[in-house]
Amino acid sequence: MNPLEHLRIAMDALAANKVRSFLTMLGVIIGVASVIMLVAIGEGAKTYIRQELMGIGTNLLIIVPGKTETSGMGHMPSGVQKLTLADMRALEKRATLVTAMTPVVVSSAPVKLGNRLRNVQVIGTDQNFETVRNLHVEIGSFISKADVDASRRVAVIGRTVKKELFGESNPLGRTVKLGETKFRVIGIMETKGVTLGQDIDDHVFIPVETAQEIFDQDGLTNILTQVVNDNAIDRAKQQITQVLVERHAGEEDFTLVSQQAMLSTMQTILGTFTYVLGGIASISLLVGGIGIMNIMLVSVRERTREIGLRKAIGAAQRDILLQFIIESVVLSMVGGLIGIVFGAGVAYGAKAFFPAIPIDVSTWSVLTAFIFAFMVGAFFGIYPASKAARLNPIDALRYE
């Protein structure tokens, strides 16, 4: 018998009970929609993090004081020796695989102009920061080597700081107060927005030694280094370690974090997150499948006489089996299709609200969800269908 005939019979049966068919599909619709949606958002977040992390520079290796056991983000300073500018000078001479490096001192302070005040993150750094960190001045100039060497009181301000303190007026050459110290504004950074939870536009950049002076620190928060190329990262780590261990009396009291390590840590976390969310969503797909099985069992019972009649007029067990499996597969696949459209719609709708996150419905998630829906229908259809196929035609015909 032509499979299209089975399909027609199945469609007729489903069309005869439209509301019930739809409600049965709803489980699969919700399941598939949530899989599509959550995977799209999870994958979007992954792409976002990758873009952001790549955006902070290329082939970065970050040296932070204190030893942590594992690679990746975060560290627990053990409070031993600090990283100093002298350490950095030594590295500049001896770590040949490092093309550029820049010191970073992070603190926070109120910045004032007249009676306007804003609390900002203050970054003490040097002339290489622009290159290494891939952040650029838009108007004016960045901190120069001379500014650093002479510990000048000059500041480069972020877009938000400029807007909040100066409004539309030109801040170049004007004086702001950082804490109690006066600084001359020499540049405005280009707009960058929020990167990895940090609003770069709300930062103020000053020469590193000036920062150490006014915040009374002799160490550095970290040193950013740029390695010559991707393949040299491990060797650069060895070089840096060698130099610093020598300088720190044989103690490895610092940690090297590569951009790659940060990226893979984040990717792993987000990947796991995506799988967990997808897994939870799959459970609702499974529940949807059980719903289909339930309704199919009811349907087989209701249509006992129909089954008996079909057998009497020439349907073999195989025909009845196929008829009911196709019914449940049609239910789950139509549900799957609606779910895909619905889930993709919500995902793209979310994109309109969070334009920064590159939410994208991937082909593989659509295919997986669809195949999964098909399998759910086939799997949960088998039991009711085989029950129908095994019915004795005489008993079935007599069934009231």
Added chain:
Amino acid sequence: MADTPLIELREVRKVFVTGAIRYEVLKGISLAVERGDYIALMGPSGSGKSTLLNILGCLDAPTSGHYHLEAREIVSLSDTELARIRNQFFGFVFQSFNLMGRYSVEENVALPMVYRGLPRRERLQRARALLARVGLKDFNRHLPSELSGGMQQRVAIARALVNEPKVLFADEPTGNLDSKTGQEIISLFGELNAEGTTLVVVTHDPRVAEHTRRVLTLTDGAIVKDLRNGMAA
């Protein structure tokens, strides 16, 4: 092979086992159904006449014994082969019509041809021809529920005839009908038999039986009377 009977049963037994109770419904039935015959199966309820009809129609398998359809042993055939035999050799008419409520009258009649694998257009064409034959040519697109009981039974008969069966089996075909419409069905059966269709009818209604050629009476799972009606001659 003109003189081989269409159907031949030899020593057919049917035993139902429910729990510890073993119930022998048919106790060694031997019976030949000739081509063109018109047989009434009569007997009190529980005599096994319906079971015999089901076995004849391959809806049920005998516990032991032989069943030859056109000299071919079919007891050991697979479900698929038996389904094919039911589809192409037999037609069934039931007491309660058993029409599919969501299908139109013509689709109901066409249903056996679905399992025969005929294309839809041809199916509907033949279904309409059969509906005209049973006097329902204006009701092709109606739903069964829009028809009277007698008309529904005619639809069922058209459905049973649509694959040009060798035997038409009917289980109490007039049981749910008033006597006038019952009479119409009986005369339709008579016409069909006159046109060469073999019929086997289970009935307890003597008015049905008196129009047949042969009346078999069953009691306690055995044929106790086998009469040829005079009119058959």
